[in-house]
Amino acid sequence: MNSRNRALGSTGPRERKRGGVLVVALGFAFMVAGMGVVMIQLQTGQTRRQLAAIDTKRALYIAEAGLSEAFLSVAVGKTGNIGTAELPAIYGDGVFWVEALEGTEGEVALTSTGLCGSGRFALSAVLMRNVDPVTSLGIYGGVDVTVGTGVVIDGYDSTAGAFDAQVNPALPGGTTGKGGRLISSGDVALEAAGGVAPLDPKEPVPTATTIYGDVHPGQNGVVTIGAGATITGSTTPLKDTANLPDVIVPDISTSGDMASWRGETTLSRGQHRYDKVTIAAANTLTINGPATVVFSDLVIESGAVLNLNPLNGQIAITITDHLQAKEGSSILNPTQDPLGTILMVAASEWADFDGDRIPDPPVEFRPDGSFHGFIYAPGADFTIYSGLHFLGGVVAQRVTLETGARLSFDHALVSADVSLLGLPMLTAWRIVELPKTNLVARRADAISLLDQAGITPVKSADASAETYLAIKYYDAGGSYKTYSGLASLLNWSDVDTVVAVIWDDDAVIGDEGQKEYSPSVLTKSRTADGILSVNLGI
Amino acid sequence: MKRCSRKTSKSGFTLIEITIAMTIAVIIIANVVMVQNASNRAYESGVFGSALEDSADTAMDRIALAIMSTSSEDLDEVLGAPASVSRIDYEVIVDVVGGEPGPGTPERIEFLIDDGVVRWSRDPGMPTELSTVWTKWVPELLEGELFNNKDDNGNGIADEEGLAFDKEFEQLRVQMTLSRTDKNHQQYVRTRSRRATCRN
Numbered sequence: 001m002n003s004r005n006r007a008l009g010s011t012g013p014r015e016r017k018r019g020g021v022l023v024v025a026l027g028f029a030f031m032v033a034g035m036g037v038v039m040i041q042l043q044t045g046q047t048r049r050q051l052a053a054i055d056t057k058r059a060l061y062i063a064e065a066g067l068s069e070a071f072l073s074v075a076v077g078k079t080g081n082i083g084t085a086e087l088p089a090i091y092g093d094g095v096f097w098v099e100a101l102e103g104t105e106g107e108v109a110l111t112s113t114g115l116c117g118s119g120r121f122a123l124s125a126v127l128m129r130n131v132d133p134v135t136s137l138g139i140y141g142g143v144d145v146t147v148g149t150g151v152v153i154d155g156y157d158s159t160a161g162a163f164d165a166q167v168n169p170a171l172p173g174g175t176t177g178k179g180g181r182l183i184s185s186g187d188v189a190l191e192a193a194g195g196v197a198p199l200d201p202k203e204p205v206p207t208a209t210t211i212y213g214d215v216h217p218g219q220n221g222v223v224t225i226g227a228g229a230t231i232t233g234s235t236t237p238l239k240d241t242a243n244l245p246d247v248i249v250p251d252i253s254t255s256g257d258m259a260s261w262r263g264e265t266t267l268s269r270g271q272h273r274y275d276k277v278t279i280a281a282a283n284t285l286t287i288n289g290p291a292t293v294v295f296s297d298l299v300i301e302s303g304a305v306l307n308l309n310p311l312n313g314q315i316a317i318t319i320t321d322h323l324q325a326k327e328g329s330s331i332l333n334p335t336q337d338p339l340g341t342i343l344m345v346a347a348s349e350w351a352d353f354d355g356d357r358i359p360d361p362p363v364e365f366r367p368d369g370s371f372h373g374f375i376y377a378p379g380a381d382f383t384i385y386s387g388l389h390f391l392g393g394v395v396a397q398r399v400t401l402e403t404g405a406r407l408s409f410d411h412a413l414v415s416a417d418v419s420l421l422g423l424p425m426l427t428a429w430r431i432v433e434l435p436k437t438n439l440v441a442r443r444a445d446a447i448s449l450l451d452q453a454g455i456t457p458v459k460s461a462d463a464s465a466e467t468y469l470a471i472k473y474y475d476a477g478g479s480y481k482t483y484s485g486l487a488s489l490l491n492w493s494d495v496d497t498v499v500a501v502i503w504d505d506d507a508v509i510g511d512e513g514q515k516e517y518s519p520s521v522l523t524k525s526r527t528a529d530g531i532l533s534v535n536l537g538i
Numbered sequence: 539m540k541r542c543s544r545k546t547s548k549s550g551f552t553l554i555e556i557t558i559a560m561t562i563a564v565i566i567i568a569n570v571v572m573v574q575n576a577s578n579r580a581y582e583s584g585v586f587g588s589a590l591e592d593s594a595d596t597a598m599d600r601i602a603l604a605i606m607s608t609s610s611e612d613l614d615e616v617l618g619a620p621a622s623v624s625r626i627d628y629e630v631i632v633d634v635v636g637g638e639p640g641p642g643t644p645e646r647i648e649f650l651i652d653d654g655v656v657r658w659s660r661d662p663g664m665p666t667e668l669s670t671v672w673t674k675w676v677p678e679l680l681e682g683e684l685f686n687n688k689d690d691n692g693n694g695i696a697d698e699e700g701l702a703f704d705k706e707f708e709q710l711r712v713q714m715t716l717s718r719t720d721k722n723h724q725q726y727v728r729t730r731s732r733r734a735t736c737r738n
Contacts, residue, residue, distance in 0.1 A: 028570070035574075039581060046588065053596065429737035430607050430631055 055119030058094060063114030063123045065460070066096035070110045073464050074100070074127055074424050077517025078503045080110050081465035085437040087455060088446070089463035093117070095439075095446045096460070107427065113435055115446035124432040127424040134244065134395050135339075135374050135413040138181025141399035142244055142378065144221070145184040147209055147229075148403040149191045153180040154212040155409045156391070158372075162336050163391055163408055179213020179233055180409040181393075186218045191403075192226030213409075244378040244395065247346035249318050250292050267291060269312065269474065270496065279304040279329075289313040289340060290474070290499070296320045297353060300367070302328030308373070309333075310340025312480075313499065319345045322353045322360070325367045327387070333372040338392030338410040341373030348379025348397070363396075374413060466503035470510060473498045484509055579722065586718070587726050590675070594716045594730045597656055597673035601647055601712050604628070604658070605734035608642075610708040613736065619694040619711075622702040624649040626710075627662070631738055649701035651678055656701050656714070673716065676700035681715040681729040693731070708736050 066089070070080040080100030083089035088097040094116030101109040106129050113122045139145070139153065147153070155178040156166045168177040182188065190209050208228035215235050217223050223235040252273040266286040273294040279285045281303035287293060290313025298319055300306050308315050308331065323345055325331060333341050347362035354360060363377050366385040375382065375394045382396035386404035393413045401407060434440050442449055450457055470484040476496045483490050485507075500516040502509055551559070605613075608628040616623055629642030646662040649655075654676050659669035677700045682691030689696045693713065695704060702713045715729040 032574075042585065046585065046592075050592065053592070053599075057599070426737070428631055431603060 055117035058116040059114040059119035059121035062094040063112045063121045066098045066112035070098040078466045083463040089460040090457035091460045126428040140395040141184040143398045144186040145188045146400045147190045151401045155180040158410045158412045182215045187221045189224045190229040247344045289315040297322040300325040300329040302326045305330045307332045316342045324364045329367045343375045345377035468504045471501045602734040609738040610736040616705040622695045622698045622704040624699040675716045675718040677717040
């Protein structure tokens with residue numbers, strides 16, 4: 001037996017023990033491998049949870065990107081629809097689409113759905129397309145308004161003709177007798193009776209301050225009416241306070257100082273920027289619209305003329321530091337259209353601008369004659385002096401009308417379509433439920449799913465629903481042009497200043513009642529009854 | 539044959555050989571076990587810390603989204619540094635009417651110091667109240683802070699609790715510490731800080 005076993009190679013007790021160590025080693029190996037598998041499973045579960053959280057966060061960011069794209073789309077006059085659930089826009093490692101719903105009050109509700117990996121997120125934002133323009137505030141003092149003796153405030157409508165043609169001859173003082181618009185976030189004080197110099201010397205001199213129309217103090221403000229002063233309209237307080245946006249200074253490269261601008265100088269249509277500019281006496285600076293002009297410091301000497309001609313488009317002048325129109329200077333507007341001339345003052349600090357070591361106010365505005373325009377100085381005080389008939393509107397920190405001042409508010413400013421910011425206003429943002437679509441329901445990578453279905457997502461920049469446009473514009477050479485057709489076929493390098501544009505998703509442009517969008521021009525649009533009310537709860 | 543058989547029976551290990559072999563085996567096994575234990579501890583420590591970080595991040599994400607969905611006017615009770623609060627009451631809009639946000643649903647995020655939890659609730663204090671715990675393991679005070687009326691951890695706030703909100707204009711800063719001890723009595727502390735802007 002032994003010999004047989006030996007012959008088979010498995011002989012005796014010693015031979016039978018061979019492989020024992022291997023069994024032990026294998027046991028160890030299996031144990032270690034088993035523990036490894038358990039660890040890997042634990043780790044995989046944790047990694048999966050972390051990846052899901054990361055995907056959800058990335059989906060949120062992609063949905064946010066969708067809202068931003070739609071915001072820009074609305075800002076240029078489009079509907080805000082970007083991509084669709086069937087053909088979404090690709091962005092980064094994910095896709096999104098935005099659905100826009102136009103409301104009845106000028107609001108646009110955007111719902112953006114972002115998908116990234118297994119993450120899904122849906123956000124909603126509501127934008128106000130037609131923000132109440134600050135021009136509709138009329139004569140507005142952010143702190144208070146003081147009205148001196150003998151001041152006459154009335155209203156007219158520049159869309160119905162010149163002011164003179166609307167004067168009511170039955171009333172003294174050369175007034176229309178129509179309501180103006182005097183508003184303050186604080187108090188309004190009318191000083192006691194006095195005399196006023198009428199525009200027409202033949203007219204009898206009124207003996208007291210007369211305000212045609214309403215005067216609205218702030219929520220906690222009061223209207224103090226001095227002896228003999230008259231307000232023909234209501235004096236109810238505001239139910240809300242206007243939020244005055246900061247002046248946004250256009251990003252234009254400067255041409256430096258023009259310390260003394262002499263002779264007849266003309267700034268043509270387009271964009272210009274100068275630092276310190278002084279228009280010397282007996283000299284004229286003409287600016288032709290449409291133009292966007294920035295001055296750091298503009299001084300109009302006595303006897304100098306600033307001629308603003310908005311015949312072909314609006315002139316928007318932004319003053320960053322200092323505006324001084326000295327007594328005896330003139331600011332002309334041959335069209336007599338207040339909407340054509342917008343003066344914005346970003347400055348709010350007093351400083352020694354003329355080097356006499358005495359601080360000067362950021363705005364000193366005392367030209368002679370008439371001024372047709374709108375002045376927006378949210379951080380500065382503004383005084384209208386007696387030698388000036390101010391036609392249009394003014395919004396400032398503190399508004400003072402000196403004795404005998406004349407102010408006629410242009411109701412066309414109330415319904416100016418575009419706010420000074422020129423951007424839609426976000427009124428609400430929230431997280432919403434995910435839409436019930438196939439792409440959302442299948443918790444797999446959206447790009448892979450689309451790829452399997454043979455769908456190639458569109459680039460986010462090209463995914464706007466509107467691809468056709470009708471545009472009116474000026475080219476670089478100053479020629480007025482129009483174009484209608486695919487936006488991608490327009491030579492955008494030829495476009496210098498856009499006058500108006502209509503977007504559409506098909507070749508029949510504007511057939512769905514779309515309004516013209518004017519990115520740089522305040523337009524006059526009227527309601528049936530002529531005058532709109534500003535959204536201040538009046 | 540007989541010689542051969544005798545030789546076979548004598549061919550076992552000597553006591554010394556077995557002792558040496560067993561000693562070596564014990565040393566090897568002990569090393570393997572020690573390495574395995576160290577590895578396990580490191581792994582468990584990593585998993586424990588990572589889970590705590592996940593909890594902190596998830597809770598902070600939820601808090602940030604809640605703040606983003608509300609209006610800064612709803613958070614008037616939140617004070618600026620060096621003061622802070624550990625509870626916010628706010629409203630989340632559910633609809634927009636006529637271009638303006640409609641009435642919202644009241645919600646609350648609060649730190650329950652006795653339970654060491656951050657709790658979110660909708661319709662707080664009402665019969666319809668719905669609440670859930672967003673995270674546990676929140677200590678009484680933020681990491682590095684002592685109850686001594688001083689700013690010990692240099693974040694500009696004195697004696698802030700484990701969940702602290704402070705306000706700067708329309709932004710809320712949220713700071714939260716999670717602290718947890720594992721079965722080996724090792725303490726893990728994770729602190730998160732985030733700023734969120736009220737968008738409504």
